[in-house]
Amino acid sequence: MDTIVYLKNMLRDKQVASFTPTSIFGIKKVCDKIDFRKKNVIIEYGPGTGVFTRYLLDNLTPDSTIILIERNVEFVNILQNAFRDPRLVIYHESAENVVELLARSSIKNADYIISGIPFSFLPHPLRNTIVKKSAECLRPGGKFLAYQTFFQLDKFLKDYLDMHFKKVRTEFCIRNAPPIRIFEAIK
Template identity: 30%
Template structure:
């Protein structure tokens, strides 16, 4: 799964990377391995027990933050970070109310730099129903090879502002 996330994140030119819902940090470690030496990774999880696990990863590029994906813009500012080049999400959009999910995705779009990418890996396609109206039809998707239960990964590109 990590390989597909790295591929879809296109990290070669990314300076500011955000991970929503790092959980126990498996994807966080994989992202750090693939990121540029001068990039930053802001990992945001609602659950302080997960943030504590992620914060124990010894890497000066990493910021572990306890908070909600719904506050992404404010959290980036709080840490003095500019717009994100890529936001990667493992948070479960299928289990949250529609308005909350939509609000999170609008916040992600507004927190991305020009041509920034939003990457989501999920068991359910709810994220696509929510993200397509926010990002437009810029998405690509692929199954995550060999994952049981079947998981899909999506990528959306920030639409041109005003476009």
């Protein structure tokens, strides 16, 4: 069912980059970098239909918070109907406004940001703004965890991460359709 929703949105919204949600293998590989034993504030960019959101809610502590930032109105409606959890805040917004949205949520810093937005679709200034503002709102030691299709060039995301984060690692998850490249940037 999620794949049909993604395909329809891909045809209508040129900013939707995937024809199917991330696989459980991809989700686990990204989320292995999160310490689920402690209270966390997690921001998710481009949650789509909520496959990461569901996994996060199942694994986070009861006092954790997830802030979803989704610009596609159909996905926002799906998320609002799918999740009724007091730990969750949903914004119909763009990731470039993350600092303001975090302040609106009365939260000082996030522990993690998970991003599935297609940086290769964005113009240079917007890529830089999103990565820079993401670094600003993470606590020291916080992580920006992004996943992109495996063929992405460094100029679309990694080069920006290297400018704004002290440590950046990448790895691949082949067990996803299409395979993904995972970025772990540590503040």
